[in-house]
Amino acid sequence: MAYFIIKRLLLLIPILLAVSFIVFFLLRFGPVDPAYAYLTQSQIPPTEEALAQTRIELGLDRPFPEQYLSWLKKAVTMDFGISYVTKRPVLDDVLYYLPVTLKLTGLSMLFIVFFSVPLGVYSALHRDGPWDRGLSLLSFAGVSFPSFWLGFLLIYVLSLKLGWLAPFGISSPSGYVMPVLTLSFMSFAINMRLTRTSVLEHMGARSVVYARARGLSERNVIGKHVLKNSMIPIVTSLGMHFGELLGGAVIVETLFALPGLGRYAVGSIYSHDYPVIQCFMLLMTAVFILVNLAADIIYAWLNPKIRYGEAG
Amino acid sequence: MNPDKRIKAALIFICIMVLAAVFAGFISPWNPLETDVLNKFAPASLSHPLGTDHLGRDELSRLLYGIRMSLLSVLLISASVVALSFAVGLAAGYRGGIFDAVFMRICDVFLTFPTFILALFLIGILGVGLLNVVIAIVLTHWAWYARMVRGLVLEYKGQGWVTASRSLGTGKLAVVIRHILPSVFVQMIILITLDLGHMLLHVSGLSFLGLGVQAPTPEWGVMISDAAPFIREHPMLIIYPGLCIFITVAVFNILGEALRDKLDPSYVYRGSGCDGPASAVEPEAR
Numbered sequence: 001m002a003y004f005i006i007k008r009l010l011l012l013i014p015i016l017l018a019v020s021f022i023v024f025f026l027l028r029f030g031p032v033d034p035a036y037a038y039l040t041q042s043q044i045p046p047t048e049e050a051l052a053q054t055r056i057e058l059g060l061d062r063p064f065p066e067q068y069l070s071w072l073k074k075a076v077t078m079d080f081g082i083s084y085v086t087k088r089p090v091l092d093d094v095l096y097y098l099p100v101t102l103k104l105t106g107l108s109m110l111f112i113v114f115f116s117v118p119l120g121v122y123s124a125l126h127r128d129g130p131w132d133r134g135l136s137l138l139s140f141a142g143v144s145f146p147s148f149w150l151g152f153l154l155i156y157v158l159s160l161k162l163g164w165l166a167p168f169g170i171s172s173p174s175g176y177v178m179p180v181l182t183l184s185f186m187s188f189a190i191n192m193r194l195t196r197t198s199v200l201e202h203m204g205a206r207s208v209v210y211a212r213a214r215g216l217s218e219r220n221v222i223g224k225h226v227l228k229n230s231m232i233p234i235v236t237s238l239g240m241h242f243g244e245l246l247g248g249a250v251i252v253e254t255l256f257a258l259p260g261l262g263r264y265a266v267g268s269i270y271s272h273d274y275p276v277i278q279c280f281m282l283l284m285t286a287v288f289i290l291v292n293l294a295a296d297i298i299y300a301w302l303n304p305k306i307r308y309g310e311a312g
Numbered sequence: 313m314n315p316d317k318r319i320k321a322a323l324i325f326i327c328i329m330v331l332a333a334v335f336a337g338f339i340s341p342w343n344p345l346e347t348d349v350l351n352k353f354a355p356a357s358l359s360h361p362l363g364t365d366h367l368g369r370d371e372l373s374r375l376l377y378g379i380r381m382s383l384l385s386v387l388l389i390s391a392s393v394v395a396l397s398f399a400v401g402l403a404a405g406y407r408g409g410i411f412d413a414v415f416m417r418i419c420d421v422f423l424t425f426p427t428f429i430l431a432l433f434l435i436g437i438l439g440v441g442l443l444n445v446v447i448a449i450v451l452t453h454w455a456w457y458a459r460m461v462r463g464l465v466l467e468y469k470g471q472g473w474v475t476a477s478r479s480l481g482t483g484k485l486a487v488v489i490r491h492i493l494p495s496v497f498v499q500m501i502i503l504i505t506l507d508l509g510h511m512l513l514h515v516s517g518l519s520f521l522g523l524g525v526q527a528p529t530p531e532w533g534v535m536i537s538d539a540a541p542f543i544r545e546h547p548m549l550i551i552y553p554g555l556c557i558f559i560t561v562a563v564f565n566i567l568g569e570a571l572r573d574k575l576d577p578s579y580v581y582r583g584s585g586c587d588g589p590a591s592a593v594e595p596e597a598r
Contacts, residue, residue: 018421023433030437144562146513148520148536149554156547247428251517255540266521269436277436284429 004300008293015289020075023281024068027274028060035060037272041084075282081275085268090275093264094283100170100260102287104252105245107176108184112241116188117234120195121227127200135192142189147248151182151255168257175256183252187241194237198230205229232303239295243288318570325563333379342370344377344530353546365535365549366542374530375556381531382560385446385515390504392450393457398493398500400454401461406469406488412462422455431514435523442515445524449514453507460503464496502575506568509561516557532557 027034035054039046055061059070074081080090123132158178159167165174202208203226211221250262257263261280268276313321332339341359348368356363362371404415422430434448465488468474474491482490516533518524525531527538532553539549 146557243426281433288426
């Protein structure tokens with residue numbers, strides 16, 4: 001197992017390098033000149049001279065591979081440059097906003113795991129019962145619900161009509177209730193459905209028929225033979241859904257006016273604040289990759305076939 | 313309901329939407345851009361069936377015109393994704409070799425990005441606007457489909473009917489077009505239909521953030537963000553466009569699931585209840 005984890009960690013290096021290269025490449029060869037964006041953000045008229053001057057300042061006059069390498073050298077030491085807008089180191093700004101985003105997505109992930117999996121299992125075990133039908137309807141609604149609409153409906157009902165929660169902001173921990181519900185609803189619905197399908201699929205497996213034939217108790221059969229195996233696709237799916245949560249957080253933070261990284265990034269997109277956009281992109285991708293690595297490790301732990309297949 | 317009925321019902325609904333979009337100019341009671349500040353937040357009446365918004369524009373007309381943006385963007389995105397992923401996936405799967413290896417690595421990198429974040433990043437580079445949103449969503453989705461096409465091609469390449477045709481002396485290109493493409497196409501139609509709703513949610517989500525369709529163009533996501541400040545007094549202005557998005561996405565999902573049940577019944581038990589690109593179960597893994 002340790003070998004498997006070390007191997008996967010080493011594999012991260014080329015992936016992160018490729019990601020950083022693509023991000024850097026796309027920004028340099030996009031339609032907007034960074035020097036132009038820099039000047040307009042600094043309230044300096046973008047004359048030819050000023051542009052040429054800024055290009056030298058930002059190192060845009062050097063050949064592309066050189067630019068990338070010098071940027072990479074700094075990035076490795078966590079230096080992502082200076083924001084065009086705030087003129088502060090990008091990393092400081094980003095780290096200031098990051099905790100809210102991580103808290104929001106982390107809490108949503110917990111919510112999804114604790115509700116979608118048990119409800120999906122319950123649905124599968126009581127197939128075609130009234131609860132199963134109700135939950136199926138709920139999960140169908142979930143996959144079709146625009147998250148930002150759900151957010152407004154929650155604000156309207158829970159805050160404005162019933163007065164239970166403050167509509168915006170996170171001055172108290174209860175401020176996370178509506179954002180978490182809004183963010184997790186779709187992934188909750190998809191994973192509940194997936195759990196149901198996976199459990200049903202494994203109930204028909206030959207090992208389960210055999211376990212029943214051996215006279216094992218129903219509890220034993222479900223617990224040992226069905227649940228553990230049916231969790232395998234769900235772990236992968238949950239890892240993938242973390243990406244959806246990071247993306248959805250951008251919308252939810254904007255909607256509920258939370259001081260998170262996503263909302264900050266949307267602002268940077270309007271103002272062409274490239275160093276910030278770049279850092280945001282790299283950081284979110286790194287978080288996503290790490291979460292998926294964790295999912296892979298759990299997956300390997302659940303499924304020895306993968307563990308030995310990869311290690312051997 | 314059996315899949316045939318569901319497909320029929322969903323298609324009828326989509327046809328009505330297409331007609332409404334095409335003839336929006338005839339059936340809308342008002343010009344969706346015409347403001348009438350004296351008549352803002354008018355309640356529902358005979359002349360304004362759903363009332364007016366914060367600038368006195370007719371809500372119903374704006375919703376009807378909004379269908380255009382939604383259908384157009386989804387159509388553009390899905391057509392481009394199919395074309396791009398077919399071109400790349402067929403070539404990679406059928407030719408193999410270095411081209412295939414390079415292609416797989418490029419796909420791997422694209423798949424490591426969270427899709428919505430990558431779309432945001434691309435819009436950050438390209439600038440805001442509907443066309444850039446379309447480009448960004450195509451670029452974030454193609455790799456999933458291209459890999460799928462490649463996997464299916466590899467699977468079908470070894471099938472008896474393909475080998476038989478090759479042994480009769482059919483050329484490579486002819487084999488691909490006549491014997492592999494149709495089978496892959498059916499699978500792709502199912503998957504892309506399952507993804508249509510997801511795409512619409514991305515488009516309207518980005519428009520809601522102010523990065524896609526720009527005001528005053530009527531679009532449902534923009535209408536919701538326009539109405540947000542008035543949620544306390546006029547919640548209906550948020551409810552109507554949201555309901556439109558919800559119903560449209562739901563119909564796309566019903567169609568996709570019904571097509572899947574009808575054309576590929578084995579899929580139901582293959583364990584993917586996930587719509588969206590994450591549903592891209594690799595054929596190789598079967």
